[in-house]
Amino acid sequence: MSKLFDEFKIICLQLNKIGIRPTLMGSLGLEFITKIEWNPSDIDIHVPGDPRGWEAPDYDRIYDWDKILKIMGVIGYDLIDIHEHEFQKSEFSVEYVSISSLHDFAGIYEEDIDLVNFEGIEFRIPSMEQYLKIYEESSKDSYRNCNNNNKDFAKIDFCEGMIKKLFNTKTRARIF
DSSP states (O other): OOHHHHHHHHHHHHHHHTTOOOEEEHHHHHHHHHOSOOOOOSEEEEESBOTTGGGSOTTTSBTTHHHHHHHHHHTTOEEEETTTTEEEETTEEEEEEEGGGHHHHHSOOGGGSEEEEETTEEEEEOOHHHHHHHHHHHTTOHHHHHHTTTHHHHHHHHHHHHHHHHHHHHHHHHHO
């Protein structure tokens, strides 16, 4: 696993101690389920929050924000952007987002995302089909495309290919 994932495990352990089971999103999450290097640049963590997402006030958007803020400070992070809920520690950047707005965004409920126990930590991780929905919605954002070098489209192609491959394997298994 990567240094970024090792750092996620440290953060996740602390979140678990206060009863939060975060969802690992973005390239790092996709890397975890595919075991393929996606060159993540940050750690995207989704936690319970206001279902209005970006429309909610910055300080109210993430539930238990005061606890998360304290945890991040204790493990050496500085809050660098309250609007993005972004923290920085040396080469690590961590952003928190409300998982509660994911249904309106991509039609996915938090409780439908797999909860995994990995090396003593618990977190949610989207399935390949859920990642496809998330990246398809993200790809519609022109700002994201301009600033993300259209990386979402490569991930969409990959997810579609993996899902098709899995479907074809299951279909052949039923035929024989």
